[in-house]
Amino acid sequence: MTTATTDPLEIDTFTGRVVVPPSDVIHMVQPMPGFEACRRYVLIAAPELAPFTCLHGVDAPHPVFVTVDPHRVDPDYQVTLGAAERRRLGLQEDEPLLWLAPVRMDETGATVNLRAPIVVHPGKMVALQILGSDSLYSTAHPLPGR
Amino acid sequence: MLVFSRKRDEAIVIGDGIEVRVLRTGKDAVRIGVTAPADVLVHRREVYDAVRAANQSAAAAVPPLSELAGLLKLQPPLERVE
Numbered sequence: 001m002t003t004a005t006t007d008p009l010e011i012d013t014f015t016g017r018v019v020v021p022p023s024d025v026i027h028m029v030q031p032m033p034g035f036e037a038c039r040r041y042v043l044i045a046a047p048e049l050a051p052f053t054c055l056h057g058v059d060a061p062h063p064v065f066v067t068v069d070p071h072r073v074d075p076d077y078q079v080t081l082g083a084a085e086r087r088r089l090g091l092q093e094d095e096p097l098l099w100l101a102p103v104r105m106d107e108t109g110a111t112v113n114l115r116a117p118i119v120v121h122p123g124k125m126v127a128l129q130i131l132g133s134d135s136l137y138s139t140a141h142p143l144p145g146r
Numbered sequence: 147m148l149v150f151s152r153k154r155d156e157a158i159v160i161g162d163g164i165e166v167r168v169l170r171t172g173k174d175a176v177r178i179g180v181t182a183p184a185d186v187l188v189h190r191r192e193v194y195d196a197v198r199a200a201n202q203s204a205a206a207a208v209p210p211l212s213e214l215a216g217l218l219k220l221q222p223p224l225e226r227v228e
Contacts, residue, residue: 030187033198035205063205087185104204113204116197131189131197139200 011056013044025058026120029088032129035063041127043100043120055100055118067100070114073141079117079132089121089128098122104140111140 009020026041040058051072057063070077081091091097098120102113114137120127150158157167163183170177180188 032201033194034201063201064208065201065204066208084182084185084187088187102201102204104200104207106207113197113200116200129197129201131187131193133190133193139196 009042009058011042011058013054013056018044020058023125026055026125026127029126029128032063032118033131035061037061038063043098052103053100055102065100065118066103066105067118068103068112068143069099070101070112070117071099073101073112073143074114077114077137079130079135079137081119081130085119085128085130089119089126090124091121095121095123103143110143111138112143113139114141115139 006022008022009025011018011020020042024042026043028039028041031037031039035057038057038059038061042056042058044054044056052066052068055065055067070079081089089097100118100120102116102118104111104113115135116129116131116139118127118129152158152168154168154171157165159165163181164186165179165181167179167181168176169179182188
């Protein structure tokens with residue numbers, strides 16, 4: 001079953017139910033590993049969450065990711081997009097991109113997946129999780145300061 | 147699963163324009179060359195599996211949404227990088 005693309009979406013978030021216009025929906029050009037059924041997400045940003053944001057899955061099973069800009073975690077962070085990744089995102093030149101590294105939180109603290117950031121092209125509202133084969137970054141980088 | 151017997155420099159073709167070629171064989175490893183259209187992403191299986199595990203773990207560890215804002219406040223602000 002598909003939802004008409006003109007219908008607003010209702011999504012349950014930490015702030016309650018929000019109504020999202022279709023233009024705010026981010027499409028994964030390749031599904032995130034482990035969540036192949038969910039291709040549509042919305043990004044929830046709120047001042048009380050900063051510097052974190054929440055990536056909410058619109059499609060079942062509605063995964064929710066707490067994310068943070070990896071450049072905020074590691075000032076020297078650098079991951080280069082490959083030719084295929086740039087093409088899939090529809091990148092022409094150096095359009096600004098949104099970088100979202102998934103955060104894992106539990107009782108003992110928080111870690112950030114710097115190895116596989118989600119890259120959003122805000123101009124096209126498409127995204128892709130980068131699976132860097134030769135990445136030196138960890139999938140569980142400790143979040144500093146806790 | 148389709149199983150092929152291939153010698154060095156022999157290849158198989160998958161779908162439109164994806165070629166997997168055996169470049170070199172050794173005792174415990176083979177060197178493989180993949181030629182694919184420019185928008186096809188190719189990954190090592192173990193990298194894909196590691197990211198899948200990390201994703202599932204991250205999504206599962208998200209606290210109840212009503213508690214999320216409070217939990218995040220416990221994190222000290224990160225040094226701002228501009």
